[in-house]
Amino acid sequence: MSIFICRVCGHIEFGVAPERCPVCGASKKSFDQKDSIFIESEEKSKEAAVKHIPAITVNKECGLIPGQGCVDVIVRIGETLHPMEAAHFIQWIDCYVDDHYVSRVYLTPGVYAAGCFHLKTTGSKVRIVENCNIHGYWQAEANL
Ligand SMILES: [Fe+2]
Known part of the structure; x- marks a missing residue:
């Protein structure tokens, strides 16, 4: 694509x-x-994948507005949590449903490398893209 x-x-x-x-x-x-933007990140730093590939959890029973078909998409950056130091941190996390952009969470040094998206959607796939100020763009997908 x-x-x-x-x-x-x-x-x-x-x-x-x-x-x-x-x-x-x-x-x-x-x-x-x-x-090739995602392939480039992986090839530049293969050992970095464990700290950069978004780990996605989809909670189909939304905790905010139950019973209305919403889902909570919870994301942490990395199976091993990515550092959030002034010189090296995750700058933002973008959320897409069926490849259409939904919203962005901005992060700053000192917070955890994680974010949450509350979606009211009939889509079938969520894609999460994150950007590390040193290691570039990484992504992952999950079914909704
Ligand atoms: Fe990084």
């Missing part, structure tokens, strides 16, 4: 570049096609 990255904010779109970046509002011209 084609992958487009916003040069302004680093957001990724799958399939086609959008008219405007849903995260920062930059125009379509700000997107570069880079289909």
Whole structure:
């Protein structure tokens, strides 16, 4: 699948570049096609996978609004939790349903490398993309 990255904010779109970046509002011209972005991260630092591949838990019985078809998608970055130090940290976690962007969680040094997305959705697949300031882009998918 084609992958487009916003040069302004680093957001990724799958399939086609959008008219405007849903995260920062930059125009379509700000997107570069880079289909191998995830493969590049893995190849640059193979031993880093355990600290970077998102671990996704889907709770089908939502804890916030029970009985309304919502799900909680809970994400931690890495089977071994990624460090969150000033020089090396996870900058953000993006959530997609069926390859359409939903929302972003920003992280800062000092918090845990984890986030939660509350979804009201009939989609079938959630994809999580994260960005490490040193080790780049990583992703994982789970069924909804
Ligand atoms: Fe990292």
